Amino acid sequence: MRKKIVAGNWKMNKTPKQAVELVNSLKDKINTSAVDVVVCPTFVCLQAVLEAVKGTNIAVGAQNMYFEENGAYTGEISPEMLTSMGVKYVIIGHSERRQYFAETNETVNKKTLKAIEHKLIPIVCVGESLAEREQGITIDLVRLQTKIALKDVNKEDAKNVVIAYEPIWAIGTGKTATNEQAEEVCKAIRDVVSEIYDVETGDAVRVQYGGSVNAGNANALFNMGNIDGGLVGGASLKEEFASIVNY
Numbered sequence: 001m002r003k004k005i006v007a008g009n010w011k012m013n014k015t016p017k018q019a020v021e022l023v024n025s026l027k028d029k030i031n032t033s034a035v036d037v038v039v040c041p042t043f044v045c046l047q048a049v050l051e052a053v054k055g056t057n058i059a060v061g062a063q064n065m066y067f068e069e070n071g072a073y074t075g076e077i078s079p080e081m082l083t084s085m086g087v088k089y090v091i092i093g094h095s096e097r098r099q100y101f102a103e104t105n106e107t108v109n110k111k112t113l114k115a116i117e118h119k120l121i122p123i124v125c126v127g128e129s130l131a132e133r134e135q136g137i138t139i140d141l142v143r144l145q146t147k148i149a150l151k152d153v154n155k156e157d158a159k160n161v162v163i164a165y166e167p168i169w170a171i172g173t174g175k176t177a178t179n180e181q182a183e184e185v186c187k188a189i190r191d192v193v194s195e196i197y198d199v200e201t202g203d204a205v206r207v208q209y210g211g212s213v214n215a216g217n218a219n220a221l222f223n224m225g226n227i228d229g230g231l232v233g234g235a236s237l238k239e240e241f242a243s244i245v246n247y
């Protein structure tokens, strides 16, 4: 039985003080341990949020990392910097990073491998644009993104990878994929993992849906057979996130 996982991607929002206020407001309202809960603040808020979640079952993730160990990479953050602080998860290849920061399937693969090497759990984002959906290539595209992200990842490590299916047209737009659309693609992702490794691995991997998840639609989405929780943007910046976790 896969444990659901709900992660909040705070994007470029909140100062350290505001981040602590937000996480403190969530702590009392999250009343389940049946779900893995992750918040992903900006790098500059990680320390403060890590302190604030001590003693709770809220884990902390980063929104990105670089795939080298250290060196002349101005502005980048290494996996060891994250693990040394107590960060457990890292979002990799979010569509905003692909769109604005030139991330490719290949850099996503390098980051996924490096995160695993450092025992960070990667939340690998895949998903199609509206034009790609209209062209009918959604499944082909997410299969390709998933295959490349997992290149050279061994079977045991693959079981711990979280894959977030995030249709780009649903991110921050208020347009949610229907339960059936989200389920179809999340199943296709699980199937491709089964093809690469085996059914046991496909059954183990957790596939989230992301794209305008809110307190009103979380329950129906998360109850679909192949959706193991959500990656939440806008609604994770509010106390509503607790209701999504308690879906």
Ligand code: PEP
Pocket (backbone or CB within 6 Å): 009, 166, 170, 171, 172, 173, 174, 210, 211, 212, 213, 231, 232, 233, 234, 235
């Ligand atoms: C996201 O950015 O990962 C996301 C899903 O955003 P939103 O929930 O705001 O659509």
